[in-house]
Amino acid sequence: MRATTIHGPRDIRFEEVPDPEIKRPTDAIVKVVAGCVCGSDLWPYRGENPIRRGATIGHECVGVVEEVGGEVRDFKPGDFVIVPFCHCDNTCAHCRAGVQSACTNLGVTTSGQGEYALVGQADGSLVATDGVPDAALLPSLLSLSDVMPTGWHAAVSARVREGGTAVVVGDGAVGLCGVLAASVMGAETIVAMSRHEPRQQLAKEFGATHVVASRGREGAQEVKEVLGGIGADAVLECVGTDEAMGTAISVARPGAMVGFVGVPHGIELPVRRMFDRNVGVQGGMAPVRRYLPELLALVQDGRIDPGKVFDLTLPMAEVADAYRAMDERRAIKVMLSSAS
Amino acid sequence: MRATTIHGPRDIRFEEVPDPEIKRPTDAIVKVVAGCVCGSDLWPYRGENPIRRGATIGHECVGVVEEVGGEVRDFKPGDFVIVPFCHCDNTCAHCRAGVQSACTNLGVTTSGQGEYALVGQADGSLVATDGVPDAALLPSLLSLSDVMPTGWHAAVSARVREGGTAVVVGDGAVGLCGVLAASVMGAETIVAMSRHEPRQQLAKEFGATHVVASRGREGAQEVKEVLGGIGADAVLECVGTDEAMGTAISVARPGAMVGFVGVPHGIELPVRRMFDRNVGVQGGMAPVRRYLPELLALVQDGRIDPGKVFDLTLPMAEVADAYRAMDERRAIKVMLSSAS
Numbered sequence: 073m074r075a076t077t078i079h080g081p082r083d084i085r086f087e088e089v090p091d092p093e094i095k096r097p098t099d100a101i102v103k104v105v106a107g108c109v110c111g112s113d114l115w116p117y118r119g120e121n122p123i124r125r126g127a128t129i130g131h132e133c134v135g136v137v138e139e140v141g142g143e144v145r146d147f148k149p150g151d152f153v154i155v156p157f158c159h160c161d162n163t164c165a166h167c168r169a170g171v172q173s174a175c176t177n178l179g180v181t182t183s184g185q186g187e188y189a190l191v192g193q194a195d196g197s198l199v200a201t202d203g204v205p206d207a208a209l210l211p212s213l214l215s216l217s218d219v220m221p222t223g224w225h226a227a228v229s230a231r232v233r234e235g236g237t238a239v240v241v242g243d244g245a246v247g248l249c250g251v252l253a254a255s256v257m258g259a260e261t262i263v264a265m266s267r268h269e270p271r272q273q274l275a276k277e278f279g280a281t282h283v284v285a286s287r288g289r290e291g292a293q294e295v296k297e298v299l300g301g302i303g304a305d306a307v308l309e310c311v312g313t314d315e316a317m318g319t320a321i322s323v324a325r326p327g328a329m330v331g332f333v334g335v336p337h338g339i340e341l342p343v344r345r346m347f348d349r350n351v352g353v354q355g356g357m358a359p360v361r362r363y364l365p366e367l368l369a370l371v372q373d374g375r376i377d378p379g380k381v382f383d384l385t386l387p388m389a390e391v392a393d394a395y396r397a398m399d400e401r402r403a404i405k406v407m408l409s410s411a412s
Numbered sequence: 413m414r415a416t417t418i419h420g421p422r423d424i425r426f427e428e429v430p431d432p433e434i435k436r437p438t439d440a441i442v443k444v445v446a447g448c449v450c451g452s453d454l455w456p457y458r459g460e461n462p463i464r465r466g467a468t469i470g471h472e473c474v475g476v477v478e479e480v481g482g483e484v485r486d487f488k489p490g491d492f493v494i495v496p497f498c499h500c501d502n503t504c505a506h507c508r509a510g511v512q513s514a515c516t517n518l519g520v521t522t523s524g525q526g527e528y529a530l531v532g533q534a535d536g537s538l539v540a541t542d543g544v545p546d547a548a549l550l551p552s553l554l555s556l557s558d559v560m561p562t563g564w565h566a567a568v569s570a571r572v573r574e575g576g577t578a579v580v581v582g583d584g585a586v587g588l589c590g591v592l593a594a595s596v597m598g599a600e601t602i603v604a605m606s607r608h609e610p611r612q613q614l615a616k617e618f619g620a621t622h623v624v625a626s627r628g629r630e631g632a633q634e635v636k637e638v639l640g641g642i643g644a645d646a647v648l649e650c651v652g653t654d655e656a657m658g659t660a661i662s663v664a665r666p667g668a669m670v671g672f673v674g675v676p677h678g679i680e681l682p683v684r685r686m687f688d689r690n691v692g693v694q695g696g697m698a699p700v701r702r703y704l705p706e707l708l709a710l711v712q713d714g715r716i717d718p719g720k721v722f723d724l725t726l727p728m729a730e731v732a733d734a735y736r737a738m739d740e741r742r743a744i745k746v747m748l749s750s751a752s
Binding site: 166300348 | 506510511513569642675679680684688695696697699
C-alpha cells in the first residue's frame with residue numbers, strides 16, 4: 073500500500089510500504105477513508121522529536137473494516153468505523169476505570185495517513201457508525217479519532233462544570249475542540265486565548281464568550297480582568313510548552329485545576345506557586361474510547377460539529393503540502409481524503 | 413505576655429513579648445488554653461527556612477475569647493473557640509468557593525504557643541464549641557486548628573472516594589490524620605507508609621488496612637503489590653520532599669490524583685511521567701474553616717478522635733523540650749498546655 077512516511081525534518085513522503093497484516097486474532101485492518109495531520113505530528117516534522125527514518129506517520133483516521141482476526145466478534149468487513157488513535161481492550165482494570173489510554177494492551181495507529189491502518193484490540197477500540205455516513209459528516213467523525221476527544225479530555229481533566237468559567241490556552245485544533253467541550257459541558261464564560269483571526273472566529277462559533285489575543289503576562293492579566301480579577305474555575309492547557317503552562321496556572325483561580333493535553337515539551341511545573349494557590353494539574357493522553365460513544369451521539373444528533381477544525385482538505389497523496397500548511401499555520405488542521 | 417520565640421536553629425525560648433492588641437474592629441484576642449508544635453515548625457527549627465530572630469512561632473491553638481473588636485458579632489469574651497491557623501473572612505469569592513486559605517483577607521496565627529493569640533477576621537475564622545469542653549476532648553479540638561483539617565485536605569485533594577483505595581505517604585501527625593480522613597470518607601483499602609512502630613499502630617487505629625515499612629522504589633513496589641499491581645485510586649502526600657512526592661506519583665494508578673499538603677521543599681514534579689499515566693497533583697494550605705463545622709461535629713459525636721496524635725503533653729513553658737522531642741522523633745506531636 074501507499075502511506076505517509078517521514079525521513080527527516082520536513083521530509084514527508086507518500087510512498088509504497090508493506091501492507092499491514094493481521095498478526096493477532098484481536099486485530100483488524102481498516103481501509104482508510106480519511107486521515108489527517110495532528111499538531112503532535114509537527115514535533116518530529118520540525119525535528120524536535122527523534123525520527124526513525126522512513127517510519128510511517130499518522131494516527132488519526134476513519135474508514136471501512138477490510139479484514140478482522142479470528143477473535144474479533146463485534147466488527148465485520150464493510151463496517152464504517154472510527155479508529156481511536158490509541159487502541160485498548162476496554163476490559164482491563166485501567167479501561168474499566170476510564171483510563172483507556174493506559175490500557176494494559178495499549179496500541180496506537182501508525183499508518184492513519186495511509187491506505188490501510190492496523191488496529192489492535194479491535195473489539196475494544198473501534199466504534200461503528202450507523203451505516204455508511206454522509207460525506208458531510210466525515211470531518212466530524214474523523215475528529216473523533218483524536219482531536220475532539222483530546223479537547224474533551226482537557227475539559228474533563230480541568231473539571232469544567234456547568235455555570236462555571238473556563239479558559240482555553242492554545243488555539244490549535246485541540247484548543248478549539250476544548251472550547252467546544254467546555255461549551256457542551258455548560259461553562260457560562262469561556263475565554264479563548266488566540267491571536268489568529270480565523271481561529272478566533274471558530275472559537276466563537278464553538279462557544280467562546282471572550283477572546284484574548286495577548287500572550288504571556290499581559291494575556292494572563294487581560295484574562296483575569298474578564299473574570300472579575302478572580303481567575304478561572306477551570307483551565308485547559310492545549311499547547312504543551314512551558315510558557316503556555318505558566319499562563320494556564322496563573323489564570324487559574326485558587327482551588328482550580330489545569331487540564332493539560334499537549335505533550336509536555338520543556339515544562340517545569342512551578343510546584344510552590346501551585347501549592348500557594350491550591351492550583352492542581354492533571355492530564356495526559358486522552359482515553360478516546362471512553363468518550364467516543366457520547367461524542368458520536370452528539371455528532372450524529374447534529375449537536376456538535378467539531379469537523380469545522382478542518383479548514384483544508386487535500387488528497388492523501390499531497391500529504392507533504394498538508395504538513396507545510398499546518399507548519400506555516402496557513403491551516404488549522406488538514407483532512408486527507410483517500411483516492412478511492 | 414509570655415510566648416514562644418525562635419532565635420536561630422534549635423534556639424527556642426519561652427519569654428516575654430508585647431501583648432497582642434486589637435488593631436482592626438474585626439480582630440479578636442484569644443487566651444490560649446492549649447497550643448502545639450507543627451511539623452512545619454521544624455523547618456525553621458532545623459535551619460531549613462529563614463528565621464527572623466526573636467519572632468514568635470506557633471500557629472495552632474484553642475482557647476477562650478478574651479476581647480473582641482467593635483465589628484465582631486458572633487463571638488464574645490468567654491466563648492471557647494477553635495482558632496484555624498489561617499484566618500479568613502469566609503465571605504470573599506475564594507472563601508465562597510471553599511478555598512478559605514486563599515482569602516483576600518488572609519491572616520495567620522503567630523503566637524499559638526503563647527499565652528494569647530491575635531485572630532484576624534474573627535467572625536469568619538473562629539468556630540465555637542458548645543460550652544466549655546471536657547478536658548478529655550481538648551486534644552481532638554486542638555487538632556482541628558491545623559493538623560486534622562490538613563490531613564483531611566490531602567484526602568479531599570486526592571479525591572478519596574467511598575469504596576476506593578488510598579495510600580498515605582508520611583507518618584507524621586498530618587499523614588496519620590490523612591489516614592483517619594480517608595477512613596471517614598469510606599476508602600476500603602488504606603495503605604500507610606510508615607517505618608515507626610508506634611505510628612504504625614496509630615495508623616491502624618485510624619483505619620489503615622495495610623502498613624508498608626519500606627521506602628523509595630522498594631516501598632512503592634510493596635504498595636503496588638498490596639493494591640493488586642494496579643496502584644491507588646488516591647494518594648495523600650504528607651511530607652513535602654521530592655522523594656515522598658516521587659513515591660506518591662509512582663503508587664498512583666493511571667488517572668489518579670495525588671493530594672499534597674506538606675510545604676514543598678525541593679520538589680521537582682515529573683511532568684512527563686505524570687502525563688504518561690494521567691496522574692494529577694493538587695494541594696496546598698488547607699482551607700481549615702471550610703472543614704471545621706463537619707470535623708467538629710465528628711469530634712463532638714465521638715466518631716473521630718484525632719487528638720490521639722498527641723503522644724506527649726508538656727507545660728507551655730517547656731516548649732523547647734517539645735521541639736526537641738519532635739525533632740528527634742521521640743514524639744509524634746506535642747501538646748502544650750497553658751499554666752492557668
